[in-house]
Amino acid sequence: MRERIERLLAEMNIEYFTVLPYSALRESVPRIIERAAITPKTVILYLLPYYGGETVNLSRYAASRDYHLIIKEVNLRLSSLIGECFPNSVSRGYGDHSPIDERSAALVGRLGILGDNGLLINEKYGSYVFIGELITDVEPELLEASAPADVRYCHHCGACKAACPTGILSGEGDSCLSMITQRKGELSDEECRLMRKYNTLWGCDECQRVCPYNREPRLTPIEFFLEDRICELDSDTLSGMNDTDFSERAFAWRGRKTVERNLKILGK
Ligand code: B12
Ligand code: SF4
Ligand code: SF4
Numbered sequence: 001m002r003e004r005i006e007r008l009l010a011e012m013n014i015e016y017f018t019v020l021p022y023s024a025l026r027e028s029v030p031r032i033i034e035r036a037a038i039t040p041k042t043v044i045l046y047l048l049p050y051y052g053g054e055t056v057n058l059s060r061y062a063a064s065r066d067y068h069l070i071i072k073e074v075n076l077r078l079s080s081l082i083g084e085c086f087p088n089s090v091s092r093g094y095g096d097h098s099p100i101d102e103r104s105a106a107l108v109g110r111l112g113i114l115g116d117n118g119l120l121i122n123e124k125y126g127s128y129v130f131i132g133e134l135i136t137d138v139e140p141e142l143l144e145a146s147a148p149a150d151v152r153y154c155h156h157c158g159a160c161k162a163a164c165p166t167g168i169l170s171g172e173g174d175s176c177l178s179m180i181t182q183r184k185g186e187l188s189d190e191e192c193r194l195m196r197k198y199n200t201l202w203g204c205d206e207c208q209r210v211c212p213y214n215r216e217p218r219l220t221p222i223e224f225f226l227e228d229r230i231c232e233l234d235s236d237t238l239s240g241m242n243d244t245d246f247s248e249r250a251f252a253w254r255g256r257k258t259v260e261r262n263l264k265i266l267g268k
Contacts, residue, residue: 017046018109049125056232059203071095071132095132108148117207126214160207177204
């Protein structure tokens with residue numbers, strides 16, 4: 001069964017995946033699974049490398065179309081494979097908005113090490129990877145699940161802590177610049193100053209940019225992340241986007257107003 005999963009994922013250029021018993025994972029938002037009407041038994045979790053080149057004022061994860069779109073596609077294909085092999089099974093796909101802490105799941109699934117920047121770092125693609133998963137009620141043994149492994153850590157060089165604009169990584173600040181750019185409402189003068197200083201309209205890559213594991217980031221082999229890229233967003237590009245184009249961007253989830261506010265802060 002593992003081989004069939006591996007083959008299916010390889011067709012989409014996905015090299016890193018793991019199969020784990022759900023009971024071994026940290027459930028961070030139990031209500032998501034309660035609402036999903038499923039008895040979760042096994043998780044098939046995979047990495048999507050997304051580095052597609054440098055960006056100007058959008059963080060690297062937000063330059064392509066919204067990664068949730070590709071996660072949905074992968075989960076649909078995985079789900080039909082599981083449905084074919086186990087006809088009465090129930091499966092649900094997740095990515096980001098998930099009942100589990102995805103980074104700790106990927107760590108115990110041997111897909112990478114934990115960086116002091118809080119991110120999963122993969123041996124080949126560094127930390128520029130998204131995590132997606134299919135949760136199913138098929139028993140772990142039937143899917144040849146692995147036992148969870150011990151977590152491994154980065155070499156604590158300190159570069160991410162030193163580079164972090166808000167100081168949150170060294171415990172000196174209480175907010176993350178990525179979060180600030182994604183918050184609705186008015187931002188403080190200090191928050192606007194940080195956005196200008198780091199020229200970021202959406203997200204923050206500072207703790208990844210300086211990390212030695214990302215020194216020579218490898219381009220993603222997944223076409224989705226290389227197409228339709230926006231590396232620098234300005235008001236003209238935004239106003240030229242119709243509602244469908246806009247809704248298919250990772251920076252859309254807080255609505256146009258939030259993006260317009262950020263453009264104004266950066267004088268774009
Ligand atoms: C909320 C959220 C955010 C928030 C809060 C971030 C945060 N640090 O929690 C904000 C908006 C700030 C954010 C920013 C970013 N995010 Co985010 N975010 C999430 C989300 C939806 C939930 C995270 C969560 O529950 N946090 C609360 C708790 C769990 O966080 P924590 O205590 O720091 O987590 C650690 C502990 O759990 C600790 N731990 C404690 N006990 C145990 C036990 C075990 C066994 C283990 C192994 C670990 C462990 O390890 C965890 C990892 O550090 C996840 C998706 C998901 N469902 O997991 C994506 C996710 C973590 N984000 C992701 C990304 C890409 C980003 C950004 C890089 C985007 C950007 N460029 O701006 C930044 C990076 C900021 C940073 N350095 O963390 C990716 C990370 C991929 C990776 N390689 O690790 C995820 C996994 C989404 C995805 N599906 O790919 N994010
Ligand atoms: S994303 Fe930016 S603000 Fe957030 S922890 Fe990393 S460097 Fe610090
Ligand atoms: S910059 Fe250094 S301390 Fe931070 S995650 Fe990378 S290796 Fe670890």
